[in-house]
Amino acid sequence: MSNRALxxxxxxxxxxxxxxxxxxQMPVAADVEKIVRYVEAETxxxxxxxxLPWRRAQLLVKNGEGIIYGFSKSPERVEFYDFSLPVLVQKVWAIAADYGDGKIMTVNTLTGKTISIERGVSHGFEFEKARNLVFKVDEDTASVELRFKKLFAGRSDALFWQARQFKRAKELEDYLIHEVFINFVDRELAQKKITISPEPLYFDAVHFACAKGKYRKEIAKINTAITQGKINGKLTSIIEAK
Known part of the structure; x- marks a missing residue:
C-alpha cells in the first residue's frame, strides 16, 4: 500500500x-495511455x-523538469539519466523500397547504407554500436509519410520501424499497407511496394527515465509497479493486448 500513497x-x-x-500531432496511442494510467493507479x-518533439522532451527531462516514457538506453544516455526497469521490448524492423531484387535485410546487408530513424531516437546498445560504423543514420522527421517519401525517393536506403505486436514481417507489412499507407495524402506514394527484414534487427527495451538523481523515489515506485504488474498480469495484459 505504501507504493500507492498519493x-x-x-x-x-x-x-x-x-x-x-x-x-x-497524433493523439497519444491508446496502449501508451493505458500504461501511464496503470502506473499512476499503482504508485x-x-x-x-x-x-513534444523527442529531442526537446529529452532535454527538458535532462534538466530535471519531469519524467520521460518510451526511452531506450544508450552509452550516452546512461551518463545523464536514471532508468526504470524495462516496461516492454520493442522489435526494430528494417523497411526498404521493393525493387524486385529480393534482397534479404540483415544488419550486415545494411553496411554502408543510410538508415532513416526518427529524430532523437535510439534503439538500444547494439544499435548504437552499429550506428555510423556499420551504417549511416539519417535522423528524420516525426512524420511517417515524409519518412516513406524520402525512402521511395532514394534519399535513404531503409528506415527502422519499431513495433512490439507483430511476430512476422508479413503482419507488419499488412499493417502498414492497410492502416498506415491508406491514410497518406500522396496517393501515388501509398501504392508503392516495400520489403521488410524477415526478422527484427534489434530488440529494444523501453523504460521510464529521469535526470540523474532527480526522481529516485518516484522511479522506485514505478519499478515496484512494473514488477508487480508483470507478476499479477495487470501490466502484461496491457502490453500484450492488440
Missing amino acids: SSETISLFLGEVIDSKGQ GLKFQIRV
Missing part, C-alpha cells in the same frame, strides 16, 4: 510526438502528459 505533486510526463500525413503518482 503524491501531492503533479509530475510532467514527456512523450514523443508522432505527426500524421496532414502535419498534425499514487500524478502525471501531466506532455507530448
Whole structure:
C-alpha cells in the first residue's frame, strides 16, 4: 500500500510526438495511455502528459523538469539519466523500397547504407554500436509519410520501424499497407511496394527515465509497479493486448 500513497505533486510526463500525413500531432496511442494510467493507479503518482518533439522532451527531462516514457538506453544516455526497469521490448524492423531484387535485410546487408530513424531516437546498445560504423543514420522527421517519401525517393536506403505486436514481417507489412499507407495524402506514394527484414534487427527495451538523481523515489515506485504488474498480469495484459 505504501507504493500507492498519493503524491501531492503533479509530475510532467514527456512523450514523443508522432505527426500524421496532414502535419498534425497524433493523439497519444491508446496502449501508451493505458500504461501511464496503470502506473499512476499503482504508485499514487500524478502525471501531466506532455507530448513534444523527442529531442526537446529529452532535454527538458535532462534538466530535471519531469519524467520521460518510451526511452531506450544508450552509452550516452546512461551518463545523464536514471532508468526504470524495462516496461516492454520493442522489435526494430528494417523497411526498404521493393525493387524486385529480393534482397534479404540483415544488419550486415545494411553496411554502408543510410538508415532513416526518427529524430532523437535510439534503439538500444547494439544499435548504437552499429550506428555510423556499420551504417549511416539519417535522423528524420516525426512524420511517417515524409519518412516513406524520402525512402521511395532514394534519399535513404531503409528506415527502422519499431513495433512490439507483430511476430512476422508479413503482419507488419499488412499493417502498414492497410492502416498506415491508406491514410497518406500522396496517393501515388501509398501504392508503392516495400520489403521488410524477415526478422527484427534489434530488440529494444523501453523504460521510464529521469535526470540523474532527480526522481529516485518516484522511479522506485514505478519499478515496484512494473514488477508487480508483470507478476499479477495487470501490466502484461496491457502490453500484450492488440
